[in-house]
Amino acid sequence: MSLKSVSAKIFAKIVVLRIQKWANNPIETQQKVFKQLISEAKNTVFGKDHDFENISSFENFAKQVPVRDYEELKPYVDRMVSGEKDILWPGKPLYFAKTSGTTSGAKFIPLTKESMPYHIEAARNAILCYINETGNAAFVDGKMIFLQGSPEMQEKNGIKTGRLSGIVAHYVPAYLQKNRLPSLETNCIEDWETKVDAIVEETKNQDMTVISGIPSWVQMYFEKLQKSTGHKVGDLFKNFNLFIYGGVNFEPYRAKFENLIGRKVDSIELFPASEGFFAFQDSQKEKGMLLLLNSGIFYEFIEATTFFDENPKRLTIGEVKTEVNYVMLISTNAGLWAYNLGDTVQFISTKPYRVIVSGRIKHFISAFGEHVIGKEVEEAMHKAISAFNFSITEFTVAPQITTSEGELPYHEWLVEFDNTPENLQKVAEYLDSEMQRQNSYYLDLIVGKVLQPLKIISLKKNSFQEFMKSQGKLGGQNKVPRLSNDRKIADALVKI
Known part of the structure; x- marks a missing residue:
């Protein structure tokens, strides 16, 4: 066993104990996050517009800060993009994560010096929880691939702008850099099919142990690998035993993946977005993902069936129930306030709080009143x-x-x-x-x-x-x- 894998096991144990501390005190943890967010942002433009100075409780907050989606928050974001400071959060953002909008064109989601570390820490902690539970740390010595967007960025009034996955690529720890594929040159290829072909060439003779990405695009990579080499992925990468994914439910893809790989592999589900990293699968034995209550994000929930009512009830973490479809709202240390992310979640457990992503509030079928999610x-x-x-x-x-x-x-x-x-x-x-x-x-x-x-x-x-x-x-x-x-x-x- 290498020094790196031994160190990973020790560190994993320490991190899991830290996680258990806040996970066992969810209401107190969220209340602390709430107070910190309000205190930090009270002198911003948004804080003054919504009288943060006099917000002393969640009830005050819910009365003074309406639920908004990106389009409704856009006037504030536009001021930040134009170079103004102290708008939604103190100072200026470190980055803007640029994503595709539906009605407003490109969206610019702020990432701050306070929020950015949590994106990195959450992905790391998901892997450490896996190591602590399974004892499997050998994969840290092999090669790891993260199918992601280009790390190249542009600048808008002095603030770097790019895809979230590309921004995060700049934060890969030094001890993982030599294990990480593809190369920077390949990662910067914009055309996706050309990029995947290049990744196949770079990786097919490597000892790949961890592969990560959205299932549909990883499937494309696996198919191209098999076509190029004539081998099952599991035969090609004999030490590949961990697949990390997010963005969609993996279950409809599982059978196809097992066929392409030639065997079963462990998997870790993540719930990341440009707006924040919300949850990760903390156990191979339990269903759902642990909601990250100590990551600079204050959560609210509205029952999906009442969301479009005139004045739906906004719930905090202590009020939610299992097996109910909720629209998840977030207030964050990147300056998003009572923000409708668009995702719906269901709680699988409340001790600790574990969720599954049940869909999108705008992605449903109810042409006849069926409310299919x-x-x-x-x-x-x-x-x-x-x-x-x-x-x-x-x-x-x-x-x-x-x-x-x-x-x-x-x-x-x-x-x-x-x-x-x-x-x-x-x-x-x-x-x-x-x-x-x-x-x-x-x-x-x-x-x-x-x-x-x-x-x-x-x-x-x-x-x-x-x-x-x-x-x-x-x-x-x-x-x-x-x-x-x-x-x-x-x-x-x-x-x-």
Whole structure:
């Protein structure tokens, strides 16, 4: 056993004890974060606009600071981008993480000297929790690959701007730099397909032990590796035993991954975003991800079913319940206040607080009042894959309202199969029964003959890649929405 792996085990034990300390005192921890945030920001423009000086409780805060999304916070962000200081947070940001917006064009998410360390620490701690629980630290001596955006940055009024994954690449600890792939030159390639081809060439003869990235793009890397070498990924990388991912639910991809690798490997799920690093899987034995309550982020939650009401109730960590779909709001040491991230979560546990990402508040299907969310379709697909022994590349679901005369509308599941099941109709029937089991609204619509059972459209190979390429979103942190309440994505996919 190397000195590096021995040191990792010792450090892991220390870090886990620190985590347990705040995880066992969640309400007190969040209250401390809340007070620190208000105190630090009271003299900013935002703090003065919302009378932070006189906020002494969460109830005051909820009355004085409305829920906002990026578009509503944009006037403040625009002032920061133009070079003003002390707007949302004291001073100027260290960086702007640039992401694709929907209605406002490019989004510029501030990263500050206070918030940046938590992005790095959370990813590190996820790995250390794994080491402490499993005792497996040998992988620290091998090569690690992180499929991410380009680390190249631009400047806007003296503040560096780039993709979050690219910014984080500059913070890889020195002791990991020599283990890290791909090279800086390869990482800076903008065209995703060219970049993955270059990564294949750089890594195929290396001792890869850890691979990290969004599942759909790692799958693309694995397929190109197999095509280039003629070997299963697990045969090529005999010491590869840990896959780290985030951004989407891994379960629909698991069967395909195990086939490409040739065996099972451990995995760690992360919940990062440009706005903050919110949770990570702290145990291989427990479901869900540990919500990071001590990372400069104060959390609020609104039940998703009431979110669009005029004045929905805002809850703190001590008021949430398990198995309820919540919209998660954040206030952070990067200057985001009562910010609607857009993600919905469900708590799996409250001792400690562990969550799963259940979907996006804007990504749902309720064309007929069914309120279908991402978690439901992903769970149904995962069970169907196990029941019928097939694998998929990707899928998305949309309503089909325009039907033949006399035909009821339905949900259309657009699936790119890796190996197509023999009887698609039986798979569709199984998926439909699973959806009825999970969603009482959907069940009532089927029973009441408002909807007919779902239908599957089998897409051509590489349909999703072609669609993402057509949108300028191939690779990196981009992902296809699992659900749409309209036909824009579905119609584009069918035409490919």
